[in-house]
Amino acid sequence: MYFIQVKRKTKIENRYSPKMGRLISKVTYIKKYMFRLPIETLHKYRNTYYGEVKDCANCILEA
Structure with missing residues (x-):
């Protein structure tokens, strides 16, 4: 049994970019888990x- 794990999960989210407007993109989260509970998000990208991989810092989550 592993106490600390790193998992990757992909979700489809609505994003907003000032130049392009509304985007629907696949966002991948890399999270650290301890005893199957999420501790922190290490990285997220879309x-x-x-086919390019971009950091999610330049797009904000649409409300």
């Missing part, structure tokens, strides 16, 4: 339509 895949673009063209």
